[in-house]
Amino acid sequence: SPGACLPHQNNTVLYAYSTEIDSIPFVNGANRIINFARLYGIIANVRLDTKQEEEIEYHTDGKSLSDSIFSHQPDPSLGYEDTTTGSNLYNVLKKFLTNKNASICGAQVFLLLKRYPDESDVSDIISQLRANHVMVLIAVDSIPSGGSNSATLYEMSYQTNGYCLFATDSDLNNGFYFMTAILADPYQFLAQNFVVSGSGRIEVPPFKSPTPVGDEELCPFAITVQNRTLDNSFVSVNYTIGSTDGSFVYAFPGNQSLPLYGNAQTDGVYCNGSLSYTWIIDYHYNTDAPQIIQLRMYNSNKNDLGSTVACRPYQNNTVLYAYSNDIDYWTYSWAANSIFYYAYKNTTMAIVRFDTKQEEEIEFYSDAEYIWFLFLLLDLFISEKFLNNGKVSFCGAQVLVLAKRYPDKTDVSDIISQLRANHVMVHIAVDSVPSGGSNSATLYEMAYQTNGYCAFATDNALQKAFGWMTNILGFPYQFIAQNFVVSGSGRIEIPVFKAPLPPALDNSFVSMNYTIASTDGSYVYKYPSAQSYPLYGTAQSGYVWLNGSLSYTWTIDYHYNTDAPQVIECRMYSTYYHDFLPLPDF
CATH class of the missing domain: 3.40.50 (Rossmann fold)
Known part of the structure; x- marks a missing residue:
């Protein structure tokens, strides 16, 4: 039952990727997930959007996981080869949610997509994901190969406390790389969403990380600034994450911060278990239409919710x-x-x-x-x-x-x-x-x-x-x-x-x-x-x-x-x- 599902049972990861995705983000994501396989009981993988729908494969060791992933690399010739067919993502997720091979309690799902789905109502899938505390994180190419509906992707990640990155080329690669880093620090302790418009400020009330008092450790975080591919209505976002005693301030944008990749920016700060922190965001859009800003933060502690010619x-x-x-x-x-x-x-x-x-x-x-x-x-x-x-x-x-x-x-x-x-x-x-x-x-x-x-x-x-x-x-x-x-x-x-x-x-x-x-x-x-x-x-x-x-x-x-x-x-x-x-x- 959902009541028996706790974060420290977060022992299953699913990596699903489109057969049409570029090789660089696929390989980088695969290597990252393989590297962290030892931290999880079961890692599952599946290639999406093939003419012949493929089955999810489940692994308990890194060797078989690697062999499976790299024997099922992206290959556009196996795909639909049109721009009208939608992704089979939701069919595959239904199979994952009813599988008999791995517990889905507290699972993490990483999706690397080139093709949008067509479905407009996936509330049944979202309900099952939420009931089992499954978190969905999505990196989707903002120049899709087909499909018609990207909104359900964002909604699924939003409703499960994950986040959805829309980007292309190097931004997609970099954004997905930092997204998968969460596998090393899987315990989310901050997940807030804000519907905003125009210009204004968000002030997150003071919070503490689950880091033990006296210790200091990395807290990865993510912020998304739109629920779609970044468009001209977005002007800027500036924010600080600072300790309430003034001893630490992280500023974005800044010399020490990573840039915005598509609609998302990810990085990490060192959290001291003895301190409280604030997150203050100043945003500016050139429209009064509603926009969504998502904030996520994670932790490794459990939280119940001279050359020669020949040598260069x-x-x-x-x-x-x-x-x-x-x-x-x-x-x-x-x-x-x-x-x-x-x-x-x-x-x-x-x-x-x-x-x-x-x-x-x-x-x-x-x-x-x-x-x-x-x-x-x-x-x-x-x-x-x-x-x-x-x-x-x-x-x-x-x-x-x-x-x-x-x-x-x-x-x-x-x-x-x-x-x-x-x-x-x-x-x-x-x-x-x-x-x-x-x-x-x-x-x-x-x-x-x-x-x-x-x-x-x-x-x-x-x-x-x-x-x-x-x-x-x-x-x-x-x-x-x-x-x-x-x-x-x-x-x-x-x-x-x-x-x-x-x-x-x-x-x-x-x-x-x-x-x-x-x-x-x-x-x-x-x-x-x-x-x-x-x-x-x-x-x-x-x-x-x-x-x-x-x-x-x-x-x-x-x-x-x-x-x-x-x-x-x-x-x-x-x-x-x-x-x-x-x-x-x-």
Whole structure:
């Protein structure tokens, strides 16, 4: 019965997509859902709008899910091949609601659509969805391939506390990507809808997240500004999410906020369980016709309701993920999911588990093969096998190492020389409470000498540090790599630079403060601040939005309580091509 359906039983996800949808949003959505499959009991998938209606397939493991999804990729030739036939979406949803394979209590349904349905009355389906607390989230191409009625799509998501995105091309891809991020934080704790017109302000009463008091965690959110494809009646929306004590303010639009994708904007704020928050929206439409603004917010806590000709950076198409057999499961899994998500950006992904009694071989995968469940790691000399693998190019490769055990070798200059000669960049996250081994210095040296970096941390800090480290795979072109040997207190001022856009800590460390600012004063990112991520172990990572028309400065104030030399590394990455940077003296 509905009364027996609670949010923590939210263990079924359905991914349904049109056979006519573009491959990029399909693949990105599929990878995202596969990555989060481990969090759910059952994941179901089905391809829509085929001449021969297909059956929903149900899976309890990521391997079978991946095999099923990628063997049923979008193929317009299997579709209706006309502009008049409506989507079969509602027929498929009826089957899902009466299935005998998975509980629908608290299920999440993700729809990626190219074709509108024709039905104008789906109240029976909506009633069943609501009775079972099924939440429907929809991304629909605003340039449809057929069908006549988009209003029921919005109504179905609206009535189930989901939301509906209307967008096309890259906006559809980006919007659906952030929509599926909700799978990591599935517990919705704010869902409000406002019918407005003209200009005005909405003030959501102070609210708290389900985050435990004293803790802080990410709260994804979404806002939609129209119940249809964005049209000329929409002028603007500006809003803030702020703590009532004034210590935190998120502003849209702003340098730190994601843009509007179609009719929806999604992002995340860090919620402190000790604080209350307000959400204030100023809206402007150039019509008095009613408009709907939806607000949604989620949480992970339960809530009862220098190049050579042969080697260029853009050929950076191989990634090696090597991890210690001793590493804890959650850190390993977190990173594996992140690396798998970025697999589509690289020609070859290589994986190996080290520190095993029986040394294991590196495995190589291509074409977004399902690799995360196979992730197998090793001793430092595994790099030699990678460099002499004979299977794939390692020009410009990226190596991500997750280590629990230190190596014993004190001289790895031969490996470093080969890495540098081939522009291989090594990033290492090493547990500062090792399971064995004697020499951590060579790990730092190898990362340093290849323009990567090495993070020493443990427990939750290790997990987060390596999670951020793997995000570099989405921004592979490094354009800042500088190192500074310092002691005592002082300041580092990095010379003015431009982005390549087209027109474990010990007691000697006291503090660090820095700014990244445009020289015209229009943009400043500060650390530490409410908008910046904290220091995880010895490393701090984050994002800044850089304008290709501007120049920037990076100013760092540091304080150590010793005169012994310390090394500060600065790294910055972009999605736009940039040549290899000079390596440090070796």
